[in-house]
Amino acid sequence: MLVREGKENMSKPLIIVESPAKARTITKYLGKSYNVKASVGHVKDLPGNKFGVDIENGFTPHYVTIKGKGTVLTEIKKAAKSASAVYLCPDPDREGEAIAWHIAEELDEDRDNVYRVLFHEITEKAIKEALRNPGKIDLNKVNAQQARRILDRIVGYKLSPLLWEKVRRGLSAGRVQSVAVRLVCDLEKEIGQFVSEEYWSLTAKVEGKAPPPFEIKLIKCRGEEINIPDQAEADRIKDILSGSEYVVRSIEKKEKKRYPLPPFTTSKLQQEAARRLRFTAQKTMRIAQRLYEGIEIGNEGPVGLITYMRTDSVRISKEAEGDARKYIKDNFGHEYLPAKGVEYKNKKGIQDAHEAVRPTSAQRIPEEIKEYVDRDAYNLYRLIWNRFVACQMIPAVLDTTTIDVGAGEYLLRVTGTVVRFAGFMKLYKEAGDEPAQVMEEEEGGVIPQVAEGERLNLLSIEPKQHFTQPPSRYTEATLIKELEEKGIGRPSTYAAILSTIQDREYVEKKEGRFYPTELGVLVNDMLVEHFPELIDVTFTAKMEDELDEIEEGRYEWTAAVGGFYHPFNTHLEKARKEMRNLKIEETPTDIKCDKCGNGMVIKWGKLGYFLACSAYPECKNTTEFKRGEAGRIEVIREETTGESCQACGSPMIIKNGRYGRFLACSNYPACKTTKPITTGVPCPEVGCGGEITEKRSKRGRVFYSCTRYPACKFAMWDKPVPQPCPQCGAPFLAEKRTRGGGSKMVCIKKGCGYREE
Numbered sequence: 001m002l003v004r005e006g007k008e009n010m011s012k013p014l015i016i017v018e019s020p021a022k023a024r025t026i027t028k029y030l031g032k033s034y035n036v037k038a039s040v041g042h043v044k045d046l047p048g049n050k051f052g053v054d055i056e057n058g059f060t061p062h063y064v065t066i067k068g069k070g071t072v073l074t075e076i077k078k079a080a081k082s083a084s085a086v087y088l089c090p091d092p093d094r095e096g097e098a099i100a101w102h103i104a105e106e107l108d109e110d111r112d113n114v115y116r117v118l119f120h121e122i123t124e125k126a127i128k129e130a131l132r133n134p135g136k137i138d139l140n141k142v143n144a145q146q147a148r149r150i151l152d153r154i155v156g157y158k159l160s161p162l163l164w165e166k167v168r169r170g171l172s173a174g175r176v177q178s179v180a181v182r183l184v185c186d187l188e189k190e191i192g193q194f195v196s197e198e199y200w201s202l203t204a205k206v207e208g209k210a211p212p213p214f215e216i217k218l219i220k221c222r223g224e225e226i227n228i229p230d231q232a233e234a235d236r237i238k239d240i241l242s243g244s245e246y247v248v249r250s251i252e253k254k255e256k257k258r259y260p261l262p263p264f265t266t267s268k269l270q271q272e273a274a275r276r277l278r279f280t281a282q283k284t285m286r287i288a289q290r291l292y293e294g295i296e297i298g299n300e301g302p303v304g305l306i307t308y309m310r311t312d313s314v315r316i317s318k319e320a321e322g323d324a325r326k327y328i329k330d331n332f333g334h335e336y337l338p339a340k341g342v343e344y345k346n347k348k349g350i351q352d353a354h355e356a357v358r359p360t361s362a363q364r365i366p367e368e369i370k371e372y373v374d375r376d377a378y379n380l381y382r383l384i385w386n387r388f389v390a391c392q393m394i395p396a397v398l399d400t401t402t403i404d405v406g407a408g409e410y411l412l413r414v415t416g417t418v419v420r421f422a423g424f425m426k427l428y429k430e431a432g433d434e435p436a437q438v439m440e441e442e443e444g445g446v447i448p449q450v451a452e453g454e455r456l457n458l459l460s461i462e463p464k465q466h467f468t469q470p471p472s473r474y475t476e477a478t479l480i481k482e483l484e485e486k487g488i489g490r491p492s493t494y495a496a497i498l499s500t501i502q503d504r505e506y507v508e509k510k511e512g513r514f515y516p517t518e519l520g521v522l523v524n525d526m527l528v529e530h531f532p533e534l535i536d537v538t539f540t541a542k543m544e545d546e547l548d549e550i551e552e553g554r555y556e557w558t559a560a561v562g563g564f565y566h567p568f569n570t571h572l573e574k575a576r577k578e579m580r581n582l583k584i585e586e587t588p589t590d591i592k593c594d595k596c597g598n599g600m601v602i603k604w605g606k607l608g609y610f611l612a613c614s615a616y617p618e619c620k621n622t623t624e625f626k627r628g629e630a631g632r633i634e635v636i637r638e639e640t641t642g643e644s645c646q647a648c649g650s651p652m653i654i655k656n657g658r659y660g661r662f663l664a665c666s667n668y669p670a671c672k673t674t675k676p677i678t679t680g681v682p683c684p685e686v687g688c689g690g691e692i693t694e695k696r697s698k699r700g701r702v703f704y705s706c707t708r709y710p711a712c713k714f715a716m717w718d719k720p721v722p723q724p725c726p727q728c729g730a731p732f733l734a735e736k737r738t739r740g741g742g743s744k745m746v747c748i749k750k751g752c753g754y755r756e757e
Helices: 020-033 070-081 094-106 124-132 139-166 177-193 231-242 266-277 281-293 318-331 366-372 375-390 476-486 494-503 518-530 537-551 557-578
Strands: 014-017 035-038 086-088 114-116 198-207 214-221 246-258 396-407 410-421 455-467 507-510 513-516 587-592 599-605 608-613 625-627 633-635 639-644 651-657 660-665 678-682 691-696 702-706 719-721 733-737 743-746
Touching: 014 020, 014 070, 020 035, 020 124, 020 281, 035 070, 070 094, 086 094, 094 114, 094 139, 139 537, 139 557, 177 476, 177 494, 177 507, 177 513, 177 518, 177 537, 198 231, 231 410, 231 455, 246 410, 266 281, 266 375, 266 476, 266 494, 281 375, 281 494, 318 375, 366 375, 476 494, 494 507, 513 518, 518 557, 518 608, 537 557, 587 633, 608 625, 678 719, 702 719
Parallel strands: 014 035, 014 086, 086 114
Antiparallel strands: 198 214, 198 455, 214 410, 246 396, 246 455, 396 410, 507 513, 587 599, 599 608, 625 633, 639 651, 651 660, 678 691, 691 702, 719 733, 733 743
């Protein structure tokens, strides 16, 4: 079906893709022989102002044209009328199939000349090959998308109004997102219930006949694993070890191979980009989409740099395998090249429609594109390229030596690992989930030569106190890993899940880790009580499996939706009657109102729980509080600033609002004057005259910007400090937080580079 370039045609074939970027790249490869249009995403969806699903008639959806897409559809239909053929080429996944189906439904054309074409990579060869082998729309895939969309509409449209009534207007609930919130809440509960236990370790520094000295760690006593609960026991054992003779009991040397990891799936790419590059999942997918659709590379024009980025397969084509092997042979040599290509097998049940995420050409090394892309795009491409090429390299060879040393009835051990041959590790090593995690070969140093039976000299013994640690809160990487392992969501949805739970203010991120908000905990507890199946991990994973079965043609989509809807509706009707109503709850306290003397009650509002006078509306006094030991209510005293209100002269106090701290008149509600908290640093923009103030983003992250916004758009994440730079004389420095929890002062003036701890 491919039209040859330069051939005259009465009418051009029409290619329809989602994005203008992809359209530009395809036009570059196909020339003027084709007419390429972009739908700019979905063109039809369920209506925004009503339910749009006919429950009584088999869950029939009522689709409408998305606002603003009428013109796009009109242009596509006009172009289709004169086209010799129509090729529907949205992304090769469920959403792309639904876009193609909706466009096909709108075309008044003979269905025989409308084709579905899948582009797994945006390269000239792949595009032309796909156009030679067009197919038809996969209705099973469309039905899987419809089922997911309708399930989400049922939950969102039916449950959200209940939360508006019982908790706060504007809240929403999601079928999959609510389970993600539950994971975060359950982990927080586990952390809160964790009881830390003390334990001690003992490390001896010894020396043999050959230097240097080395350290051995106490591990056993009389053949049993040792547990040292306190300092008294540690001191007792130390005294014994101080007078003991140290003899090498055994030396074990092993050769160990470490094999390369498979090329990236979507989730593994998101996890590794979060660990190494500090990217959110959403940012990773946004950049990967650009790399897939095409980046302007010098005189070449737009070039698709990676394959399709939504996949859970580790498969790569024989052509791609050969491409990587050629690069390895030419640039690393035969010693890094296995005898044959390395094949990676998918786990059972994995969708294998797409290859793994890989570069479209191993020959296009990251350095070649560096000058044409921004730093983030370069770093992500380099990560994908390195992992892909490394997956076809020889395993690394490690030499591990373990020395056991006896000291009376005690056994001490040291293990050292040395890389004998780097293999694939010359190009790529996976990062750990936690910052403290390092590769095994970096844990042990070089051990000096000793012999079995050799006596060692004791140089020192160091007891060290430790405490067991609670489980770590989720990072972007570990939450995606948890969702994947539990079968919650699919590769295309992880980024949206993490973004949504933060946007809805159920979860917030602090220093890279997820914490449930007070609102998130409350809503989660209410959903767990009244909708146990809805946010049950196993049940949600089963629903994802059913969507996969629909896509494979093994399950009817209406049966899946019906199986969910009927029990859900029963729970919904019951919850309307029995769910607690936070909006009207009042919990009495023994605290008296400082305005009128009546008792204060705990109430729920837009910003969470607060204390309010029980004499409302006659007395409108409110204040914040916190819970002390044993849950005791403690009033948070208003923080005065020494500044007076410009309107009435009353003292200004610091208040906490939805978007962070601000100054407010203490005479509220009689005077409602407010103003931002200034840092005392003038805006550095020339001629601005504003000041830098503290603000909070929608995600809850503190940042600093000019008081003259939007006229001045200066903003920064690090806190400005009114202290001139001693190196260049800039009017202020910035306080930058370090990963270890400390901070350093830096100069933000370009080219200065001043910093101090």
